[in-house]
Amino acid sequence: xxxxxxxxxxxxxxxxxRLIRIGDGEVLAxxxxxxxxxxxxNEWLNSGKAASERVExxxxxxxxxxxxxxxxxxxxxxxxxxxxxxxxxxxxxxYGSIPWSLSEDQPPVKQIxxxxxxxxxxxxxxxxxxxxxVMRGEETMLLGCDLSDGEEWLIIFxxxxxxxxxxxxxxxxxxxxxxxxxxxxxxxxxxxLSRSVSTGEVEAGSEAFSNGVKEGREGNLLNxxxxxxxxxxxxxxxxxxxxxxxxxxxxxxxxxxxxQIQQNILLVCSTRLGASYKKALEIIRGxxxxxxDADKLLMAGHRKLAGQLL
Numbered sequence: 001x002x003x004x005x006x007x008x009x010x011x012x013x014x015x016x017x018r019l020i021r022i023g024d025g026e027v028l029a030x031x032x033x034x035x036x037x038x039x040x041x042n043e044w045l046n047s048g049k050a051a052s053e054r055v056e057x058x059x060x061x062x063x064x065x066x067x068x069x070x071x072x073x074x075x076x077x078x079x080x081x082x083x084x085x086x087x088x089x090x091x092x093x094x095y096g097s098i099p100w101s102l103s104e105d106q107p108p109v110k111q112i113x114x115x116x117x118x119x120x121x122x123x124x125x126x127x128x129x130x131x132x133x134v135m136r137g138e139e140t141m142l143l144g145c146d147l148s149d150g151e152e153w154l155i156i157f158x159x160x161x162x163x164x165x166x167x168x169x170x171x172x173x174x175x176x177x178x179x180x181x182x183x184x185x186x187x188x189x190x191x192x193l194s195r196s197v198s199t200g201e202v203e204a205g206s207e208a209f210s211n212g213v214k215e216g217r218e219g220n221l222l223n224x225x226x227x228x229x230x231x232x233x234x235x236x237x238x239x240x241x242x243x244x245x246x247x248x249x250x251x252x253x254x255x256x257x258x259x260q261i262q263q264n265i266l267l268v269c270s271t272r273l274g275a276s277y278k279k280a281l282e283i284i285r286g287x288x289x290x291x292x293d294a295d296k297l298l299m300a301g302h303r304k305l306a307g308q309l310l
Contacts, residue, residue, distance in 0.1 A: 006078035041088035093126035144300030200240030212248020
């Protein structure tokens with residue numbers, strides 16, 4: 001087995017490819033020169049090619065990204081997680097079910113052999129499901145968390161569609177999705193409220209954000225969001241303050257359901273989102289959550305799979 005492999009995180013609108021050393025996790029090369037799955041799927045639909053050529057079409061996109069690494073990759077295997085295993089991806093794979101052990105179970109995967117045209121074996125990682133919810137991508141980060149203790153954890157993955165994953169005795173036993181980021185974007189850019197908000201440099205701990213969190217955790221969101229408009233009309237609040245107030249509202253509303261829970265909380269995301277959620281959780285819970293970088297956990301999960309499958 002080679003000590004290096006290719007790690008690909010292929011999201012709906014994002015793409016990241018890395019050459020990683022399994023032993024110590026060092027990133028030897030990296031590129032984001034690739035389109036998200038949604039864009040590639042649109043190109044595929046417009047290509048007029050036969051269904052039997054779908055995998056090869058996506059492999060061509062991968063080949064371009066591998067070239068962009070500007071380093072020798074030979075026939076190295078590639079692990080792909082995210083939306084590449086969805087209905088708009090390379091191959092749609094079925095979801096795995098919970099409960100799911102972080103230390104003993106692998107997520108569902110499909111191994112696609114190398115070919116003359118694409119000399120890289122592909123390990124395509126699928127997601128997990130409950131009876132009414134699904135995830136793709138977060139399961140790989142869960143693998144990288146290395147939570148082997150017997151304590152209960154609530155792991156929060158902020159984002160366009162935030163996930164709250166419940167870990168008990170080292171197993172994922174439940175999770176829920178909150179469309180926080182998407183709702184915020186729609187309200188801030190497409191709704192009547194867009195006239196009352198604008199982006200600007202106000203830190204996550206600002207008074208506007210904090211006040212939004214407090215109202216979001218207690219109020220009715222459908223009523224509270226109109227206060228963005230009334231704040232501007234009645235109090236002449238600046239649009240940049242309203243922007244962060246709205247951010248606090250939707251995050252506070254998302255987190256309102258966890259005010260009384262007893263589990264340890266682990267926040268998994270980028271530094272930017274982490275600052276906002278950390279402040280919101282301090283307001284709602286009275287203490288700071290543990291934090292880990294999402295990218296580092298994704299790579300750790302891929303390394304674990306590489307050690308098991310390659």
